[in-house]
Amino acid sequence: MNPTLDLLDLDVSYSYTHAVRLLSLDRATPFWPDLGLRIDDVEAVKAAARRCVRAEIAIEALDDEERDYEAMMAVHIAAFLAEVERSLGTAAAAQIRAWIEERYFVLDRLPDWRTMWQVLVVWLSRRKEHRVARFGLPLDKIAKLFQIARAWAETEEALDRRIDEAEALPLEGWDAEAYAAYRGDDSDLSPLTALSQHLVALEFERTWGAIRRLLGPAEMDALERWGQAEVLAHMETISPHSAWIPPEGRSLS
Numbered sequence: 001m002n003p004t005l006d007l008l009d010l011d012v013s014y015s016y017t018h019a020v021r022l023l024s025l026d027r028a029t030p031f032w033p034d035l036g037l038r039i040d041d042v043e044a045v046k047a048a049a050r051r052c053v054r055a056e057i058a059i060e061a062l063d064d065e066e067r068d069y070e071a072m073m074a075v076h077i078a079a080f081l082a083e084v085e086r087s088l089g090t091a092a093a094a095q096i097r098a099w100i101e102e103r104y105f106v107l108d109r110l111p112d113w114r115t116m117w118q119v120l121v122v123w124l125s126r127r128k129e130h131r132v133a134r135f136g137l138p139l140d141k142i143a144k145l146f147q148i149a150r151a152w153a154e155t156e157e158a159l160d161r162r163i164d165e166a167e168a169l170p171l172e173g174w175d176a177e178a179y180a181a182y183r184g185d186d187s188d189l190s191p192l193t194a195l196s197q198h199l200v201a202l203e204f205e206r207t208w209g210a211i212r213r214l215l216g217p218a219e220m221d222a223l224e225r226w227g228q229a230e231v232l233a234h235m236e237t238i239s240p241h242s243a244w245i246p247p248e249g250r251s252l253s
Contacts, residue, residue, distance in 0.1 A: 001085045001093040005101050007074035015105040016077045017056050018194050021182070023096070024049035025191065026175050027166045034199055037099060044087045045096065050174055052080040057181045107201040108194075113249065116242045118204050120227045121211075122156060123234075125149035135229070136222035137215075144214055145223075152207040156200060163196045212252040220251045 005012045022028045024046055032042065039045055055076040059067060085093035124132070129142050137145070167190060171179055183189045215223060227243035235242075 001081045001090060001097065002078055003081065003097060003101065005105065007077055008070045010070060011109070012105065013070045013073050013077075015108055016100055017053075017073060018108075018191070019100045019104045020049045020052045020077065020080060021056075021178060021191050022195050024053050024174065025178060026173065027169050028192065028195055030166070031162075031195060031199065034202070035099060036103070037095065039088065039092055039095065041088055041092075045084055045092075046174075048080050048083040048087070050178075051083070052076050053178060053181075060181075103202070104198060107198055107205075110201055111246070112242060113244055113246060114201075114204070114208070116231070117208065117227065117245070118156075118200060120230055120243060121149050121204075121207060122153045123230055124226075125153040132226055135226040137219055137226070141214060141219055145211065148207060148210050148214070152204070155203050155207070159196065159199050159203065163192055163199075167192055208249070209252075212250065215251050217251050220245060 003012075003016065007013050007016065026046070029042055029046070032039065056073060059069060059072045081093050081097060084096060125146065129139065129146060132142055132145075133139055169175075178191065182191050211223075212220075224243060224245045227245075228240035231238055231243050232240045
C-alpha cells in the first residue's frame with residue numbers, strides 16, 4: 001500500500017514522519033482510540049514505525065550534500081505502510097494511512113481562526129452571561145452556548161492532564177531513544193506536543209460543530225463580535241481580526 005499524497009511535498013513528508021513517530025511511542029499507545037485507530041496488533045505497528053523513525057534519524061545525520069530528505073523518507077514511509085499491510089492486512093494499513101492523510105495532515109494545518117476560537121471558547125466558559133448578551137446573543141442561546149463552552153473547557157483540561165501524565169512516565173527503552181533524537185540539544189522539546197495539538201483539534205471539531213448547529217447567522221455574527229472584543233481587550237499584540245469567522249465556519253442552523 002502506498003501513500004496517496006505526494007511525499008516529495010515537505011509538508012506531507014513532515015506530517016507522515018511526525019505521525020509515524022507518535023505511533024512508535026509506548027507512551028502514546030493509550031491515545032490510539034482517541035485518534036480513531038482500532039488496530040488488533042499494536043506492537044506490530046509500533047515495530048514498523050520504529051524502523052521508519054530510525055531511518056529518519058539516520059537521514060538527519062547525513063551531511064547536507066548527501067541528504068535528499070523528502071525522497072529518502074518517501075522510501076521509508078512507503079516501506080512502513082507496506083510492512084503494516086503484510087503483517088496486519090490491507091484494512092489496517094488503510095486505516096493508518098487514512099488517519100495520517102485525512103486527519104493528521106489536515107488538522108496539522110488548521111486556519112488561524114480555528115486555533116483562536118479553541119482559546120476563546122474556553123474563555124467563554126468563564127464569562128458572565130449578561131456580558132456576552134450585550135453583543136446581541138439571546139439569553140436562551142447563551143445558556144446553551146455556555147454548556148458547550150464549559151464542556152469544551154473540561155475536555156481540554158482532561159486532555160492536558162492525560163498528556164502531562166504521559167510525559168511524566170519514566171523515559172526508557174524505545175521512548176528514551178526517540179525522545180533523545182527528537183530533542184537534540186533542547187530538552188524542552190517533546191513529540192507529545194504534536195499529539196496534544198492534534199487531540200485538541202479533533203475534539204474541538206465536535207465542539208465547533210455544536211456551536212454551528214446552535215447559532216443562526218445573526219447569532220454567529222454576535223459571537224464573532226464578542227470574540228473580537230475579547231482579543232482586543234486581552235491580547236495586545238494580536239489583531240481582533242484573528243477572531244473573524246469565515247463563511248465555512250459559520251452556522252448550520
